[in-house]
Amino acid sequence: MSEHSPTDTGINERIAQRVRELRAARGFTLEALATRSGVSRSMISMIERGSASPTAVVLEKLASGLGVSMASLFGGASESAPAEPLARRDAQSQWRDPQSGYTRRSLSPANWPSPIQLVEVDFPPGARVAYETGSREHVFHQQVWLLEGRLNVELGDQLHALEAGDCLAMRLDQPLIFSNPASQPARYLVAICDARGS
Template sequence: MDINNRIASRVRELRDAQGFSLDTLAERSGVSRSTISLIERGQSSPTATVLDKLATALAVTLASLFEDSATPAAVSSPMARAAEQPVWTDPTSGYVRRNLSPAARSPIQLVEVRFPPGQQVAYDTSARDAEIHQQVWMIEGVMEMTVGEVHWRLETGDCLTMRLDCPIVFRNPTRESARYLVALVTVPLPQTRRNG
């Protein structure tokens, strides 16, 4: 399945599951109704920033938007062959993300990212209806990350952990590509905290 069609199907599925209209998702995400409509029809190549806004509004990880919604989790294979792993390129920065995790639902999601030299991506991440923890492990190269107000420089072998509840900026300040692994875990919030 074409990656834009996969994203289209997944966004539509998640929106329906939440019972959100296009207008509701637009209001919650800050992404225009027309843009969401184009994405859901597979007629748009959304940027990483737009996808993150939709993921936040839908209370899922960005990686979840690349899952294959056609295969029920109950019959999904616990194996994800390299040739079957969805690969997506951000049309603005050119960064390439590969979802490594199998379609079988797991609380852990793994993503490999290749980040071009001199590029930056900013996520306006805010609190969600689930607690999402992320670790970034540098495989090669250098990345600078700003998590909320705190700035970090990651070099090969370094690993940074964070909660996805504040703005995050990824930047490759060098002339060489960087490659890193992202591991995500989602923990549902207690019902009282969600409603409070």
């Protein structure tokens, strides 16, 4: 499908801007980022132009190559925009993974100087997302609090079967797989912490 909803187009433009800004800030050429991330130069170019709808797996690879969390790619504001401590719900960016159909909402205020980012996820029945990224230049910690449904989380070779109310803490330094084994959607909150601090 080549058609995008207005929401998809807006978030793709914000992702494009963030990737361009982060790549420029680090002095990476397209080729250098492609080498670091494992994402092709042509795909990065399409993402930076806002003409591609990248999957969660591709965005995670780019985030790893740029040394940031995937959540930071959805910031919704230019790095030069003033930081505000309050993010109203209607201003929070929402994105849908074109491959798995899961939806993520960035809850944290854009550009606010904090090492913590919060994300709300709606994960469809039977959906599966496998992040292949292993060791990183910078360590990120993540906690997943399952609000509704069931969720399987595989970190490296360890499987965690979560039920509503369970909270799982992990370091993002191994391959990570999320899957919903149930016939109902799962909804969870993700808290990401950059170990480098704010």
